[in-house]
Amino acid sequence: MFQQLVGIAPWTVIFTLCNLALTMFIFKRFLWEPVQEIVSKRKDLAEAQLTEAAEAKAEALAMKSEYEESMAKAKEAADEIVARAQKTATARSEEILHEAQAQAAELRQKAEKDIALERKKAVNEIKDEIGTIAVEIASKVVEREINAKDHEALIDEFIENVGEAS
């Protein structure tokens, strides 16, 4: 038994419609939805990874700027320390120099004073000796004792003259 070559059989139409609906359902349930799900999941994953990468980059940049800042700070501090040390050293050296100069001046003054004192002493000694000698000479010359005290003024005058001559 055959159907017509060109004709529409109602039951075949109904079966075909059922098959079409079933094919649609099976495609949707077993292929389309799982694939859509996995594709959207993969998209989410890729986006998440991109966001993560951007975040990591921002973090790295922040760390870099922080590091640069701290480096600049450290350099500044070092510069300050060096400057301060230099300043201290300069001040110290000047101080030492002043001190040395003062000391030297003092020493010189003392030495001059000493020299003057010694000279005075020597002059006095010589004065005394000359006085004594003069008295002796005079006593010998006049052959009488001359009171030293009486003639002290005379002697002094003489010595002054000697001092001026010497």
Added chain:
Amino acid sequence: MDITLTGPKILFEIPVLGGIPITETVVVGWLVLAVISALCVWLGRGLTLTNLSRKQVIAEWIVETVENFVRNNMGGPKFDGYIPLVFALFSTSLISNLVSLTGLRSPTADLSTEAAWAAVVFLLITRQKIKTNGFGGYLKGYTQPIALLTPFNVLSEIATPISMACRHFGNILSGYVIGTLIYAALAVASAALFGLLPGLLGDLLSQIPLLNFGIPAITSLYFDWFSGFMQAFIFCMLTTMYIGNAAQE
């Protein structure tokens, strides 16, 4: 030599409702359904996020191709609801057309099959038109641009599903008819050619249609493979384009 071209064979009848005939078309249709279902289930199983298998690449390619086809022809993702229909139409049509390669009778060589599909498409076009313009607007559309043209508009509306069904059916049927003719003709030619051989050898060889090996494969390249793909593609193309047009105001 007699050649008989028949419609689908009635394999048996279910004795309810005055007898439901189960034809070749129906049985092969179930077979096609089973093949597509198995493919869908197999392809859609064990999908992974990374390290895609070749199978998953194919599955994703199929889905993506159907999605792009529907979106490009209908205009955007708002028509995504039609994706299963277009996939079902294309896959069923293609497998049905190619099933003739195995010697089975194509379900698409039966006008009932295409008529069912075209009826579905016609209903969807009408539904889309009513959805877009309202029922009044839909009816008014028949009187455009002038009321005089109303009969022609109705005619062209009905012509859409009929032409879709007949185009597909005609192509596949012609392949079937020409295939049958070529087999028959080659059998005759084979008998005549090898009958020329003398004696017992000629008698023996003329009984075997030797020319039927190989030569029909060349015609089948066009009628089964090319035409099979083309008709499935054209049917889906028209479906999406008609529904897409119906959605435009």
